[in-house]
Amino acid sequence: MIYLDNNATTMLDEYAGEVMYEFYREKYANPNSIHSMGLEANRAMEESREKIAGLLKADPREIYFTGSATESINWALRSATAFRRKRKKVVTSAIEHKAVLNTLKDLQNTYGIEVVYVEPDSRGVIPAEKVIEHVDEDTYLVSLMAVNNVTGAIQPYVEVGKFLEGKDIFYLIDAVQTIGKLKFDFETFCDFASFSAHKFHGPKGVGILYVRRGTPLRPLLTGGGQERGMRSSTQNVPGIVGTAIALERAIEKLSATERKLKELREMIAKSVLKLGGVINTPLDRSISNTINISIPGIKGETLVNALSEEGICVGTSSACSSRSDGGQYVLKAMKVPEEVAESAIRVSMSRYTTEAEVKDFINKLKEIVSFLKF
Numbered sequence: 001m002i003y004l005d006n007n008a009t010t011m012l013d014e015y016a017g018e019v020m021y022e023f024y025r026e027k028y029a030n031p032n033s034i035h036s037m038g039l040e041a042n043r044a045m046e047e048s049r050e051k052i053a054g055l056l057k058a059d060p061r062e063i064y065f066t067g068s069a070t071e072s073i074n075w076a077l078r079s080a081t082a083f084r085r086k087r088k089k090v091v092t093s094a095i096e097h098k099a100v101l102n103t104l105k106d107l108q109n110t111y112g113i114e115v116v117y118v119e120p121d122s123r124g125v126i127p128a129e130k131v132i133e134h135v136d137e138d139t140y141l142v143s144l145m146a147v148n149n150v151t152g153a154i155q156p157y158v159e160v161g162k163f164l165e166g167k168d169i170f171y172l173i174d175a176v177q178t179i180g181k182l183k184f185d186f187e188t189f190c191d192f193a194s195f196s197a198h199k200f201h202g203p204k205g206v207g208i209l210y211v212r213r214g215t216p217l218r219p220l221l222t223g224g225g226q227e228r229g230m231r232s233s234t235q236n237v238p239g240i241v242g243t244a245i246a247l248e249r250a251i252e253k254l255s256a257t258e259r260k261l262k263e264l265r266e267m268i269a270k271s272v273l274k275l276g277g278v279i280n281t282p283l284d285r286s287i288s289n290t291i292n293i294s295i296p297g298i299k300g301e302t303l304v305n306a307l308s309e310e311g312i313c314v315g316t317s318s319a320c321s322s323r324s325d326g327g328q329y330v331l332k333a334m335k336v337p338e339e340v341a342e343s344a345i346r347v348s349m350s351r352y353t354t355e356a357e358v359k360d361f362i363n364k365l366k367e368i369v370s371f372l373k374f
Helices: 014-025 036-056 069-082 098-111 128-133 157-164 237-252 254-274 300-309 328-333 338-342 355-373
Strands: 063-066 089-093 114-118 139-145 170-174 192-196 207-211 290-294 344-348
Touching (some): 036 237, 063 069, 098 170, 328 338
């Protein structure tokens, strides 16, 4: 099986998995218990928090553990809305992950807030100046992804952060697709940032929410007082330990991974163009592991299924929306022609992807396209 759907999820880092197993089988105590095993678990959790903070150039007190990036995003958006005072306006983009778009929709219905959705340009990049021009005295929140999950396009999150720094406006960055693909740390200004461990070879079921010191935060879950009273419930110690290891290894291998994946992506791009296909990803402004392509005349779902029959897994979009609109809302916002949008598939690699696997994918793609089009 060749797996090329790494923006949906990634294989667990082998070393992270080995260490996690110890915490499931031998060091499994509740980290909030006061006996020796509990203290050992707590120490491992807090050391992991410190490691994560150090890697991201943050303070350990700014790192909160959650169950997913979707949870982290919900927490940030709902907390910002709770502290909005009389302001009602949110500025975001039309190509955000559904975790942002659907949460804002719920907040609109519940609190009557106003949401401005900035459209991308034809390359899938949100113009920073368009975001900035919508920010006014009624704005309490700006939410922008660092990297689009469907196309891999890098967004102007740094430029927007520079504009918002020092202003009384919350700023959330969805940083889920950055780790292991793009240098990201908190030298970039924001109030909140969300991460998901399973996107960088960590375990599923662990998210991170960064909250800049001094940013007001409303408790997400009340109960036993875990996570400094902000998210009660027993922490997932094996997952947290595995996340810290996976994060460290992803950052250590970033440069080598980028170089390799750029070469592999170039191979795919050239082959797709020879087949008469379309590249929907801006190759000069995107993460190196991702390429969104279309073969006009062949539905994306048909191509995904045909490749799957050949043992090759690719995506049509975010896995969260692949059974609904296939992430086509992103391509439609880019004004991609309908036939091109409907035929889009997303190929997303990881540091484990090999040249042989990519060549096999290209050969199978040629065979399938030849069969389906002629």
